[in-house]
Amino acid sequence: MNSVQGFSEDHRGLARIANEDDDVIDVMKIWNVLWQAKLYIAALVVIVCLVTAAVLVNLTPLYKATATLLIEKKTPQVLTFQQLYDPSASTSEYLQTQLALLKSRALAERVVKGLNLTTHPLFDPRQQPAPLVDVRGWWRNLRADIDEPVVAPDEAAIAKSVTHRVMQSMSVQVLDKSQLLAVHIEIPDPVLAAEMANAFAEGFIASQLDAYMSQSLSSADWMNSRLTELRDTLRSAESRLQAYRESEGLVDVDGVATISADVLSMTGNRMIDARRQRAEAESQYRQVQAMSAGGLQRLASVPAVLGHPLIQQFKAEEAKARAKVEELSRRYGDKHPNMISARTELAAATASLHAQVQQVVAGIERNYQLAQANEDSLSQSFTDNKEQIQEISRKEFRLRELQREVDSNRVLYETFMTRLKETAATSDINAANARVVDRALPPGIPSKPNKPLILLIAAVAATATGIVLTFVREGLNNTFRRTEEIETKLNIPVLSIIPLVPKKTRHQLSHMFERNEDRRFCEAIRNMRTGLVLADPDTPRQIILVTSSVPNEGKSTVANNLAFAVAHIERVLLIEADLRSPTLARNFDFPVGAPGLADLIAGTARFENCIRTIGKVSMLPAGTIPTNPQELLSSPRLVKILRTLQNRYQRIIIDSPxxxxxxxxxxxxxxxxxxxxxxxxESTPVSLVMKGVTQLQDKAPIVGAVLNQIDLNKARKYGYYYENYGYLAAAEKITHQPSRI
Known part of the structure; x- marks a missing residue:
């Protein structure tokens, strides 16, 4: 017994170690799961490959024709002067623009029109075969039933539809990091594919030429209209210039005749001299005015008068006459003729002096007035000349402004005139920015579908899908399939795993051990018996209740065959306590209406009349099906009956609902x-089993579990059946009781 306990403890220790390693990825376990589902995965792969092959056989092959274009650098603009904003793009953006132009609807319409594809059977919707399921036709018929006229497609609608299909069959690709564009056409007709690819390439070049020609003509028209405006502007500017010259009386074609700066400077110098002379004359005039009150004598003393030559001469004559009078007065008397004559001369000299003084004073006054007038005249002349120069400068500025306007308009007009002539002369020069490098040739082999590759992809996808579905099914499977799952989740040992018997022998399940028809099944029942005997060898558990969570789990089959197995070593009684759905009488062909447990509890039959013996097994069937089975089972009479039976049998096996x-x-x-x-x-949900075990644990000890109806082929892949079998075999050897078992 100690050996058995030690073995059991070692087994539990191994189970704990296995539980601690649950977070480690078990590659072998994953492989076993996949290996178990290999047939399903292989079947899925075969089915998918067959379906794919059937679809590929019915697919129309497509042929791809390719024409290669070289995109040159952009041609120069028609206008050569620099614009304020340059909308030019980089090379990459330029290539993308050309690629978009190749995909444009306008080019597709050009190809459709050039190749007359609207009447080609491949594109003409009127020549297309009717689909297997014509939803549109059904809808048209339905609309016709409700009296709505069906409008037949016109030429425009057909052209639009064909253009759309052509655009779908065409693709453009930039080759590596070059300026080469590959135009691909992929359709079922290889010859037409090559023609369409070449038509796209040539149509693109032709459209570029048309665009450049249109641009040149448009530019020429614009320049013509602009040239007319510039000519009118130039004429208007020239008219304003001429009108200004005529209004201002300007006849000098080189400029405006002006007063020189030397004349203005000379006038200024003369004005300065006149101002100085006027100042001198004014000074003398002021002196004379100041002395005029003192008489002629004082006037004669004025420096300006005194310095006059005539005054000095008359002063000298007066002084001579006065000196003569003084000399004669010393010799003659006043009445001496000489004295009278001398005084007469003195008076005449004085009178002449006074007269001359008056004349000089009058001359000083006249000089002052002349100097004042001269200064005023020169000042006015200087001012007039200055204003005249300023006015002439203003006229010069205006004249130059008008002249510049005329010159700029003339230059712009001549520039446009020159460029217009150049544009008109070069408008018919080919300026296409693309050329065909390789023309498309009819392809010899189809490009689509790539049947081997599609089959390979389908096989790989089916394999991956099968693997995913296998793991999904594995993850969603909420049932027990392995013994360690039961031991881990329920914390109870597994006494045996009973294999799933073939369908042809399932009607004899209750007799399998009795007749020893299935070796594996019988060996599993023996293992269960061994585990039950070894559970507590010192104090055998006499009354064994066999139950399950839900119907059809095989509890009655297990109870029946266990009774036959225990009967080889002990006296055993099999009680059918499932009063609601009894099967014992049917399985062993008991007489109809034979009494049983229900009759025994109710007291309507004797024990000897209720017991049936099959081989070494005593059986107590359910008997008459009662209307109140639960009340019968809770009756005290059942307790007394079991106590009585314990004295007669070593083991009592109860088949419970x-x-x-x-x-x-x-x-x-x-x-x-x-x-x-x-x-x-792989049938009963884990939650139901756990709920049932929990309900029973408080009522009686659960000696163990039995994993029933397991597919040994699947179990063998995981290795659990042999591990369990080896464990039980080792347990039998430890007990040293092979003869009893």
């Missing part, structure tokens, strides 16, 4: 020594 259907198993568990829980592999 499922735990999640009715509560009869709860009542029976309180009367049992142990519970054997049957779980159908």
């Amino acid at each position: 499922p735990t999640q259907v009715v509560s009869d198993s709860m009542l029976l568990a309180t009367l049992s020594s142990a519970v054997l829980y049957v779980i159908r592999a």
